[in-house]
Amino acid sequence: MTIYRFAIFLFIVGLIGPVWSAQDNDNPLNAIVKVRAVIPETARTAAALGTEREGSGVVIDSEGLILTIGYLIVEAESIEVVLGSAAPVSAYFVAYDQETGFGLLRTVIPPKVEPVKLGRSADVKEGDEVMVAAYGGVENARRAYVLSRGEFAGYWEYLLDDAIYTAPAHPDFAGAALIGPDGRLLGIGSISTRLTMSGYGRVSGNMFVPIDLLKPIRKALLTTGRSQYPVRPWLGVYLEESHGRVIVTRVAADGPAEKAGLQPGDIILTVNSEPVSTLADCYRRIWALGNAGVEVPLEVLKRVRIQSLKVRSADRHQYLNIQPVKSRQQKIYSF
Numbered sequence: 001m002t003i004y005r006f007a008i009f010l011f012i013v014g015l016i017g018p019v020w021s022a023q024d025n026d027n028p029l030n031a032i033v034k035v036r037a038v039i040p041e042t043a044r045t046a047a048a049l050g051t052e053r054e055g056s057g058v059v060i061d062s063e064g065l066i067l068t069i070g071y072l073i074v075e076a077e078s079i080e081v082v083l084g085s086a087a088p089v090s091a092y093f094v095a096y097d098q099e100t101g102f103g104l105l106r107t108v109i110p111p112k113v114e115p116v117k118l119g120r121s122a123d124v125k126e127g128d129e130v131m132v133a134a135y136g137g138v139e140n141a142r143r144a145y146v147l148s149r150g151e152f153a154g155y156w157e158y159l160l161d162d163a164i165y166t167a168p169a170h171p172d173f174a175g176a177a178l179i180g181p182d183g184r185l186l187g188i189g190s191i192s193t194r195l196t197m198s199g200y201g202r203v204s205g206n207m208f209v210p211i212d213l214l215k216p217i218r219k220a221l222l223t224t225g226r227s228q229y230p231v232r233p234w235l236g237v238y239l240e241e242s243h244g245r246v247i248v249t250r251v252a253a254d255g256p257a258e259k260a261g262l263q264p265g266d267i268i269l270t271v272n273s274e275p276v277s278t279l280a281d282c283y284r285r286i287w288a289l290g291n292a293g294v295e296v297p298l299e300v301l302k303r304v305r306i307q308s309l310k311v312r313s314a315d316r317h318q319y320l321n322i323q324p325v326k327s328r329q330q331k332i333y334s335f
Contacts, residue, residue, distance in 0.1 A: 028183045031059040031116045033083045034135040035068050037076035044320050045075050055174030056134040064110040068175035069190050070096040070103030083111050095221035098316055100213045101190055104221055119184030121210035131179040134172035142170055147195050152207055153279035155238050165195055169204035178208045187211050231292040233313030244277040260311040270299040
């Protein structure tokens with residue numbers, strides 16, 4: 001057994017614990033906050049994501065700008081932040097980027113904490129030692145290893161080309177910080193997943209959104225609440241990949257897919273006459289057709305019958321009715 005694999009084994013079985021001391025002056029854990037959001041029952045995402053959401057976030061500027069994973073705060077009617085042992089403070093929604101999954105919020109009162117500096121996730125490679133930190137100080141920070149870099153396709157029309165996968169899994173992954181040895185932020189926690197490791201089979205781990213994806217869109221997110229890039233077409237369909245087939249598991253209520261006649265159990269065979277066998281194939285072929293609003297031709301297997309459908313795509317932001325607040329003078333938004 002190599003030293004690297006033995007170290008991985010130790011981390012997986014939990015024999016190595018938290019990292020930095022809480023007394024370190026330059027401890028980035030001081031800038032990890034708890035994020036709590038309340039979502040109205042009428043929100044589009046309420047059924048799937050719940051009406052009370054909780055996770056972590058990272059203070060990234062001196063004015064209380066906090067980076068988190070977007071699903072924690074999208075469509076929230078109220079948000080509060082807890083820093084250390086202090087009382088909760090109100091915060092407001094700033095931005096949500098569907099393509100990366102990042103969410104931004106800002107505290108009404110700037111916190112007295114040193115913000116975490118952004119690192120360079122492009123330099124992160126397999127085998128690197130990192131720290132995964134959720135709200136809770138040193139007791140909720142864990143050493144981990146980068147098991148791989150690679151594609152991640154989510155069932156909710158989401159695709160990352162170069163996600164960061166780490167192990168062992170951190171249970172409080174939502175909005176958790178991926179921190180390098182220099183104390184800089186390398187990514188934001190999105191999901192818990194299962195990874196294949198040579199010699200050990202399937203192990204539990206986490207997927208992180210690389211911080212480099214924030215840098216080119218940060219200014220636009222702060223000024224308009226969304227990325228400056230053309231809006232991808234959204235169908236409102238939830239998909240599963242199984243044995244070379246792309247299967248519809250759910251459709252968004254009143255979304256484009258439902259209106260076009262797609263139903264759970266349908267199998268998407270082609271997009272624009274091109275066969276698809278994976279989620280990534282399906283998404284890339286849809287997005288290659290143009291911007292939101294473009295018509296998406298599909299060939300679908302419905303039980304034993306093949307049917308051609310045309311889905312008029314939409315802008316998911318408009319479906320969710322996301323309304324960013326741009327300043328502390330504006331009232332905290334609600335839907």
